[in-house]
Amino acid sequence: xxxxxxxxxxxxxxxxxxxxxxxxRGGRTGPHSDGWGIAFYNGRGCRTFHDPHPSCQSExxxxxxNQTIKSLNxxxxxRRATNGRVCLENTHPFVRExxxxxxxLAHNGKLKGIKRRxxxxxxxxxxTDSEHAxxxxxxxxxxxxxxRPRSERSxxxxxxxxxxxxxxLGPFNMLLCDSRDLYCHCSTNLNWLTRRAPFGxxxxxxxxxxxxxxxxxxxxxxxxxxxxxxxTDHEPxxxxxxGSLVIFRDGLPAAG
Amino acid sequence: xxxxxxxxxxxxxxxxxxxxxxxxRGGRTGPHSDGWGIAFYNGRGCRTFHDPHPSCQSExxxxxxNQTIKSLNxxxxxRRATNGRVCLENTHPFVRExxxxxxxLAHNGKLKGIKRRxxxxxxxxxxTDSEHAxxxxxxxxxxxxxxRPRSERSxxxxxxxxxxxxxxLGPFNMLLCDSRDLYCHCSTNLNWLTRRAPFGxxxxxxxxxxxxxxxxxxxxxxxxxxxxxxxTDHEPxxxxxxGSLVIFRDGLPAAG
Numbered sequence: 001x002x003x004x005x006x007x008x009x010x011x012x013x014x015x016x017x018x019x020x021x022x023x024x025r026g027g028r029t030g031p032h033s034d035g036w037g038i039a040f041y042n043g044r045g046c047r048t049f050h051d052p053h054p055s056c057q058s059e060x061x062x063x064x065x066n067q068t069i070k071s072l073n074x075x076x077x078x079r080r081a082t083n084g085r086v087c088l089e090n091t092h093p094f095v096r097e098x099x100x101x102x103x104x105l106a107h108n109g110k111l112k113g114i115k116r117r118x119x120x121x122x123x124x125x126x127x128t129d130s131e132h133a134x135x136x137x138x139x140x141x142x143x144x145x146x147x148r149p150r151s152e153r154s155x156x157x158x159x160x161x162x163x164x165x166x167x168x169l170g171p172f173n174m175l176l177c178d179s180r181d182l183y184c185h186c187s188t189n190l191n192w193l194t195r196r197a198p199f200g201x202x203x204x205x206x207x208x209x210x211x212x213x214x215x216x217x218x219x220x221x222x223x224x225x226x227x228x229x230x231x232t233d234h235e236p237x238x239x240x241x242x243g244s245l246v247i248f249r250d251g252l253p254a255a256g
Numbered sequence: 257x258x259x260x261x262x263x264x265x266x267x268x269x270x271x272x273x274x275x276x277x278x279x280x281r282g283g284r285t286g287p288h289s290d291g292w293g294i295a296f297y298n299g300r301g302c303r304t305f306h307d308p309h310p311s312c313q314s315e316x317x318x319x320x321x322n323q324t325i326k327s328l329n330x331x332x333x334x335r336r337a338t339n340g341r342v343c344l345e346n347t348h349p350f351v352r353e354x355x356x357x358x359x360x361l362a363h364n365g366k367l368k369g370i371k372r373r374x375x376x377x378x379x380x381x382x383x384t385d386s387e388h389a390x391x392x393x394x395x396x397x398x399x400x401x402x403x404r405p406r407s408e409r410s411x412x413x414x415x416x417x418x419x420x421x422x423x424x425l426g427p428f429n430m431l432l433c434d435s436r437d438l439y440c441h442c443s444t445n446l447n448w449l450t451r452r453a454p455f456g457x458x459x460x461x462x463x464x465x466x467x468x469x470x471x472x473x474x475x476x477x478x479x480x481x482x483x484x485x486x487x488t489d490h491e492p493x494x495x496x497x498x499g500s501l502v503i504f505r506d507g508l509p510a511a512g
Contacts, residue, residue, distance in 0.1 A: 042308075042344045043344060043345060044343075044345045044382065045308075045347070045381065045382065046344075046345075046381075047306045047307075047344055048304065049305070050301075050303045052298075059319065060319065060323075066315075067315055067316075087300075087301060088299060088301030088303055089299060089300040089301030089302075096353060097352060097379065100379035101381065102381055121377070122353065123353065123355065123356035124356055125300055125301065125302075125353060125356055125357065
């Protein structure tokens with residue numbers, strides 16, 4: 001399986017603290033050493049870093065940990081290969097363009113029979129079930145909405161239906177970003193935590209690191225972190241309900 | 257304007273030497289300091305690094321220079337913004353998927369009226385003329401060939417026609433990769449150099465660096481480097497003819 005990390009905020013925020021914890025699980029405190037990747041949204045742009053090597057010893061991960069890359073939406077994934085060999089093209093998050101926006105997806109789980117679903121506009125480059133599911137979701141969204149719909153609610157509802165449909169094939173813990181909202185579908189394991197004023201200190205579980213967010217933030221900042229398993233001790237992580245979709249915008253859940 | 261760097265080889269090769277020269281022109285020996293990007297192909301996968309900051313002082317560029325990332329095809333670009341503001345989404349190379357393959361494009365030049373060309377499948381995320389041209393090319397290729405054509409020659413000929421068509425709108429120096437071949441269209445400036453046995457030393461123009469390729473290669477290696485302006489002294493760089501398309505595969509020109 002794999003582990004997921006997402007972040008959604010109301011101000012561009014750097015994810016180095018959470019990222020420093022997660023990457024330990026890619027070969028040191030966890031077995032997810034078959035590559036890793038991260039997508040950062042900045043304005044309309046999206047930059048990704050992908051590495052088929054274990055995150056705990058990756059030079060690219062060291063760069064990401066040492067750079068201040070601020071972003072409103074981040075999706076990160078560390079991989080333990082169950083479907084598709086270890087190689088660059090099977091490394092999440094996957095990226096495609098729809099409506100002139102970058103969409104990204106990372107997935108934890110295993111989907112039986114997803115590859116039998118026919119695709120038209122989007123096609124996988126690698127051989128994972130996850131990328132096939134991503135292409136299928138985008139195909140459906142594109143067919144239903146040739147341009148971005150005015151009604152956000154109808155798009156959100158439709159993505160929820162698609163996620164529930166795929167969930168029927170096996171565990172589908174998913175982080176999906178359309179450049180604006182972060183869609184989190186929980187099939188078995190996803191937890192989230194919102195940090196906002198009054199901020200305090202937090203300590204990572206996987207490595208010896210503590211940050212006092214009161215010193216790093218302004219009182220108006222709202223930052224939500226989503227992870228397969230909590231990354232810190234003594235903070236009120238909320239487990240998502242199985243089978244639920246939570247959509248984050250500006251650091252807060254927008255809809256269920 | 258901007259500068260381009262491409263590499264096409266018969267064995268996975270690292271581009272650090274040429275890259276070390278090019279990035280000096282992004283703010284130190286040249287004025288192309290409005291961001292830079294690079295795409296490396298590995299197997300079916302493609303990894304990119306994008307940075308809207310000057311390459312000569314970029315931490316991401318330092319990482320790329322210090323890492324051994326071996327690849328059969330590389331496209332790199334340092335930007336001097338003429339069309340579209342300085343931001344991540346306007347940073348080349350651009351990436352899209354077609355036929356389950358990653359396609360990438362970087363462009364040097366300025367295209368008048370390209371944005372009046374209608375798009376259907378692919379849409380720009382940023383505001384550059386270059387990305388619009390890329391989307392238009394992919395639209396045409398996709399319409400003509402819904403799946404990868406058996407005849408490579410017909411695809412090559414068609415891409416040549418499209419490049420010449422766009423060339424009518426202004427300078428269109430282009431590097432385009434379809435995951436297999438590197439298509440280089442010269443409108444005003446592109447030079448190439450093939451290194452093969454017997455290898456010898458080479459020295460960069462823009463920084464004090466010399467490599468003896470005899471120590472870095474095997475006798476069977478064939479490596480072609482393509483650049484807007486030559487990167488080394490005392491090597492036989494070949495200027496491409498204006499208006500010509502040269503397609504490289506396995507380190508050698510495959511067709512004109």
